[in-house]
Amino acid sequence: MVQSTIHKFAIGIDYGTQSGRAVLVDLTSGEEIADHVTSYPHHVIDERLPGSDRKLPMDWALQHPDDYLEVIRVSVPAVLKVGGVPAEDVIGIGIDFTACTILPVDSHGTPLCMLDQWKHQPHSWVKLWKHHAAQPEADRLNRAAAERGEAFLPRYGGKTSSEWMFAKVWQVLDEAPEIFEAADRFLEAADWTVFQLTGRMTRNSCTAGYKALWHKKDGYPNPEYLKALDPRLEHLASTKLRGEVMPLGTSAGGLNPEMAALTGLNPGTAVAVGVIDAHAAVPAMGVVTPGKLVMAMGTSLCHMLLHEEEKLVEGMCGVVEDGIIPGYFGYEAGQNAVGDIFEWFVEEAVPAYVKERAESEGMDVHPWLEREAALYKPGETGLVALDWHNGSRSVLMDTDLSGLIIGLTLSTKPQEIYRALLESTAFGTRKIVDTFERSGIAVDKLYACGGLPQKNRLLMQIFADVTNREIVVADSKHTTALGAAMFAATAAGEAAGGYNSIVEAAKHMAKVKEETFKPIPEHVRMYEELYQAYCELHDYFGRGGNDVMKRLKAMKKL
Numbered sequence: 001m002v003q004s005t006i007h008k009f010a011i012g013i014d015y016g017t018q019s020g021r022a023v024l025v026d027l028t029s030g031e032e033i034a035d036h037v038t039s040y041p042h043h044v045i046d047e048r049l050p051g052s053d054r055k056l057p058m059d060w061a062l063q064h065p066d067d068y069l070e071v072i073r074v075s076v077p078a079v080l081k082v083g084g085v086p087a088e089d090v091i092g093i094g095i096d097f098t099a100c101t102i103l104p105v106d107s108h109g110t111p112l113c114m115l116d117q118w119k120h121q122p123h124s125w126v127k128l129w130k131h132h133a134a135q136p137e138a139d140r141l142n143r144a145a146a147e148r149g150e151a152f153l154p155r156y157g158g159k160t161s162s163e164w165m166f167a168k169v170w171q172v173l174d175e176a177p178e179i180f181e182a183a184d185r186f187l188e189a190a191d192w193t194v195f196q197l198t199g200r201m202t203r204n205s206c207t208a209g210y211k212a213l214w215h216k217k218d219g220y221p222n223p224e225y226l227k228a229l230d231p232r233l234e235h236l237a238s239t240k241l242r243g244e245v246m247p248l249g250t251s252a253g254g255l256n257p258e259m260a261a262l263t264g265l266n267p268g269t270a271v272a273v274g275v276i277d278a279h280a281a282v283p284a285m286g287v288v289t290p291g292k293l294v295m296a297m298g299t300s301l302c303h304m305l306l307h308e309e310e311k312l313v314e315g316m317c318g319v320v321e322d323g324i325i326p327g328y329f330g331y332e333a334g335q336n337a338v339g340d341i342f343e344w345f346v347e348e349a350v351p352a353y354v355k356e357r358a359e360s361e362g363m364d365v366h367p368w369l370e371r372e373a374a375l376y377k378p379g380e381t382g383l384v385a386l387d388w389h390n391g392s393r394s395v396l397m398d399t400d401l402s403g404l405i406i407g408l409t410l411s412t413k414p415q416e417i418y419r420a421l422l423e424s425t426a427f428g429t430r431k432i433v434d435t436f437e438r439s440g441i442a443v444d445k446l447y448a449c450g451g452l453p454q455k456n457r458l459l460m461q462i463f464a465d466v467t468n469r470e471i472v473v474a475d476s477k478h479t480t481a482l483g484a485a486m487f488a489a490t491a492a493g494e495a496a497g498g499y500n501s502i503v504e505a506a507k508h509m510a511k512v513k514e515e516t517f518k519p520i521p522e523h524v525r526m527y528e529e530l531y532q533a534y535c536e537l538h539d540y541f542g543r544g545g546n547d548v549m550k551r552l553k554a555m556k557k558l
């Protein structure tokens with residue numbers, strides 16, 4: 001039991017792709033007192049709508065909004081109970097969310113998919129960040145913006161993504177105009193959940209900036225451009241995207257009485273505006289100044305970096321002033337799949353004998369493959385792979401690209417392929433690091449958090465060797481939730497026992513391990529050569545030298 005009389009606490013809720021977790025955090029030390037995970041009862045909906053036989057098309061990924069409430073209903077009371085902390089000592093709640101994860105709501109804020117009238121229409125559901133079916137809209141959006149010289153486009157590396165708000169909303173309009181019409185607003189799931197907690201509909205500057213092309217001075221893309229896309233989009237920004245955009249670390253309002261009763265927290269407890277999951281990890285690792293690239297490594301990989309100036313960097317997911325830490329331009333880049341690629345290999349491509357051997361040694365397949373793959377030196381497998389099994393986010397921003405392994409022979413072993421796949425993801429990150437540096441934005445050190453640094457040491461060593469940079473690792477079980485709790489402490493403010501700035505919160509609450517991964521000079525040399533091979537393949541297949549990946553994908557869609 002914690003001495004709650006001297007300490008104050010906040011709850012961070014992290015909404016991931018498969019599950020949500022609540023973490024009760026001591027604001028003095030950042031210690032995670034209790035955590036609880038709720039798996040989403042409806043999982044990722046990518047085959048059929050709940051209660052329906054209707055098959056979803058390729059590249060769709062939906063979620064059920066009630067799953068987000070389930071996390072609040074179950075995980076929040078659970079951490080309060082385990083932590084043994086009285087409600088009055090919990091001064092704030094913060095949430096971080098995957099993004100861009102959006103939903104259409106009616107004028108009461110009720111998701112259209114929860115209304116009988118619309119629940120059978122797939123476009124009424126939450127579109128998860130990895131819903132990639134809006135690529136045609138993203139392509140048209142990019143072409144029009146480039147032709148018109150729209151000022152926002154360079155801030156997003158020259159291309160906006162099919163994962164983001166405008167492409168997704170336009171897909172709704174194209175394919176289900178009745179849903180577009182019925183939607184009073186389109187909201188980020190982060191903002192909808194904050195609305196559920198507070199009854200106040202706000203938008204957070206982080207998702208608005210990175211995922212909805214919102215700019216602190218210019219606002220959303222202008223009506224003329226939107227009209228040129230489709231006349232029905234002309235007033236989108238002032239109608240279905242309306243709502244005050246609030247800076248990170250501010251309070252969206254107090255916890256409403258219904259939610260207080262549901263969770264056991266006090267009504268009026270400060271609720272911070274939402275933040276993107278990966279971005280919450282930045283202060284949680286103590287990164288509040290430039291030169292330190294934070295990598296949230298899990299299913300996918302998000303890279304975040306701070307800089308004093310706004311620079312235009314090829315293929316970046318975005319640069320947003322005050323987007324992560326006030327006073328700095330926050331840059332985001334990413335890889336659509338990292339852990340997901342390793343998962344695909346283990347689930348879909350590993351021979352039965354590997355599973356049997358792992359089982360006979362009492363090991364899971366991943367660590368077994370890691371141990372065997374670690375016996376090879378860089379280059380010894382004769383393989384190079386492209387990490388595009390779920391498309392390329394940075395720097396090509398193209399979800400129609402696909403994976404590739406080159407160098408296979410009749411003697412290639414599964415552990416060699418596993419190693420090549422680990423290496424491919426490190427090469428993908430190296431490409432991002434090089435692109436930042438070429439644009440004059442220094443990357444001195446890497447900071448890793450998420451599930452992968454805890455799970456796979458070989459992967460981390462390969463990342464250090466391929467990038468030739470030291471890697472600091474988070475010392476937190478739930479780094480993004482810790483970040484969300486820090487934003488909650490900031491929203492509550494010093495007078496309530498929190499902090500007056502996220503930088504101050506980071507000083508007291510951020511946690512990294514003492515042990516770091518350091519590059520091994522001999523490996524660095526070998527990887528330099530392999531990376532050149534990766535770059536040749538990257539440019540050949542990714543920059544128009546050969547469009548076979550796109551042709552194959554188009555055939556598959558027929």
Ligand SMILES: Nc1ncnc2c1ncn2[C@@H]1O[C@H](COP(=O)(O)OP(=O)(O)O)[C@@H](O)[C@H]1O
Binds near residue numbers: 018297367450451
């Ligand atoms: N030992 C391992 N080595 C490499 N990848 C792993 C290992 N164990 C699990 N994974 C991958 O880690 C990913 C999950 O990462 P995690 O950070 O826990 O989740 P999330 O990204 O959903 O928050 C999955 O894609 C899984 O395939």
Ligand SMILES: O=C(CO)[C@H](O)[C@H](O)COP(=O)(O)O
Binds near residue numbers: 017276
């Ligand atoms: O694009 C994002 C952030 O900008 C997504 O939130 C992120 O990629 C989801 O990742 P994960 O499931 O690995 O937490």
